[in-house]
Amino acid sequence: MDERFDIKGTSLRIILDSRGNKTVEATVILNSGAEGICSAPAGASTGATEVIPFRDGRAEESLNFFERNVRESLKGFNGFNQTGFDNLLKNIDGTENFSSMGGNVSTALSIALAKAVSKELGIPMYRYAGGNFRMKAPKPIGNVIGGGKHAINGTTFQEFLVSNDSSSFLEAIEVNALVHKRIGQKAKDIMKNVSIGVGDERAWVLSISDEQAMQLLKDSANEIAKEKKVKVYLGFDAAASSFYEKGKYVYKEKKRDQGEQIQYIIDAHKNYGFYYMEDPMDEADFEGHAEITKAIGKNALIVGDDLYTTNASRIRKGIETKATNGVLIKVNQIGTLTDTWDAVKTATSASMENVISHRSGETTDDFIAHLSLAFSSTFIKSGTIGGERLAKLNELVRLQEEIEH
Numbered sequence: 001m002d003e004r005f006d007i008k009g010t011s012l013r014i015i016l017d018s019r020g021n022k023t024v025e026a027t028v029i030l031n032s033g034a035e036g037i038c039s040a041p042a043g044a045s046t047g048a049t050e051v052i053p054f055r056d057g058r059a060e061e062s063l064n065f066f067e068r069n070v071r072e073s074l075k076g077f078n079g080f081n082q083t084g085f086d087n088l089l090k091n092i093d094g095t096e097n098f099s100s101m102g103g104n105v106s107t108a109l110s111i112a113l114a115k116a117v118s119k120e121l122g123i124p125m126y127r128y129a130g131g132n133f134r135m136k137a138p139k140p141i142g143n144v145i146g147g148g149k150h151a152i153n154g155t156t157f158q159e160f161l162v163s164n165d166s167s168s169f170l171e172a173i174e175v176n177a178l179v180h181k182r183i184g185q186k187a188k189d190i191m192k193n194v195s196i197g198v199g200d201e202r203a204w205v206l207s208i209s210d211e212q213a214m215q216l217l218k219d220s221a222n223e224i225a226k227e228k229k230v231k232v233y234l235g236f237d238a239a240a241s242s243f244y245e246k247g248k249y250v251y252k253e254k255k256r257d258q259g260e261q262i263q264y265i266i267d268a269h270k271n272y273g274f275y276y277m278e279d280p281m282d283e284a285d286f287e288g289h290a291e292i293t294k295a296i297g298k299n300a301l302i303v304g305d306d307l308y309t310t311n312a313s314r315i316r317k318g319i320e321t322k323a324t325n326g327v328l329i330k331v332n333q334i335g336t337l338t339d340t341w342d343a344v345k346t347a348t349s350a351s352m353e354n355v356i357s358h359r360s361g362e363t364t365d366d367f368i369a370h371l372s373l374a375f376s377s378t379f380i381k382s383g384t385i386g387g388e389r390l391a392k393l394n395e396l397v398r399l400q401e402e403i404e405h
């Protein structure tokens with residue numbers, strides 16, 4: 001391979017994410033001078049089997065490790081060999097979960113390399129990562145009422161989500177944003193003289209029960225669907241592990257055991273028409289997920305996030321146990337583009353749908369917009385409003401013009 005693609009140098013700096021926490025941004029420069037920059041996001045409700053974002057939990061420690069052990073070793077490596085580069089990162093790290101370097105460092109480097117190489121090739125990153133074939137934009141799915149670990153005193157479920165079937169990506173994100181707006185207006189009427197705010201992903205945080213949130217979502221989405229003449233889809237991310245304690249799902253009003261939780265989820269699907277259901281059970285409970293998928297999987301997408309953590313071997317377990325029919329994809333849960341592709345391919349080979357996702361702490365990096373095309377994701381989950389969320393969604397407005405014309 002010609003020397004244009006050899007890595008001339010890499011660098012790492014600390015920046016702030018949308019929550020004001022420190023994260024890292026990597027730059028990779030090739031011999032040709034082509035440059036790729038990527039910043040890593042951060043989760044709040046992280047899965048137990050995710051890679052470790054930072055060495056000793058601190059971005060500074062990861063930066064030190066990078067300067068001492070990584071930077072020099074990457075020099076001169078053939079950047080066209082993405083898998084080799086990603087494996088080199090794993091070898092330098094030397095642990096199973098990137099705890100020496102930090103998975104956010106490997107993520108930023110891995111994606112920055114893919115961006116630099118695409119630039120040198122003169123093609124967009126989605127073409128480099130996904131191939132030169134016909135592509136289709138995903139549907140946006142966004143958080144409109146939130147709680148869990150993304151908010152203070154919100155609903156027990158982490159996210160109530162909306163999506164719609166508009167084939168124009170611009171119209172689709174506008175419809176989602178209108179539902180967000182309508183919920184805000186209705187909340188103002190319902191909760192007179194009570195201040196309301198938004199959580200980490202700009203979903204409304206309301207002092208209401210989960211059932212009230214479901215009803216508010218349904219009413220608002222139906223109104224917008226009628227006005228805009230589109231079909232809306234309702235969803236949630238229960239992030240159930242975040243309220244699972246000692247064998248029970250702890251809601252504000254009551255506790256539910258495994259069987260009751262399964263029934264609660266099936267009832268939510270039946271009573272409110274939820275189509276998209278993420279992490280309805282604890283992250284260790286493949287069997288509980290499988291019961292839900294068996295009962296309603298023909299008419300609903302059951303998605304594993306904390307359950308799989310973008311890890312191909314966990315996804316294989318999900319396939320064997322028929323746990324879900326969908327998988328959430330987040331690069332920094334596994335740490336490299338190569339391993340993310342493995343996760344996607346493993347899921348796709350078993351006809352599982354993939355959903356690419358932001359993190360609750362984000363930057364304005366738009367790489368997931370590109371990956372959603374490369375991976376043929378069914379949905380992209382990236383909020384409904386807010387600059388760091390719209391950075392991805394607006395990029396897909398641009399990309400749709402390129403791929404569908």
Ligand SMILES: O=C(O)[C@@H](CO)OP(=O)(O)O
Nearest residue numbers: 043044045046358359360
């Ligand atoms: O659970 C999730 O799906 C994500 C994104 O919405 O949250 P976090 O980044 O906090 O893990």
Ligand SMILES: [Mg+2]
Nearest residue numbers: 237239278305
């Ligand atoms: Mg989730």
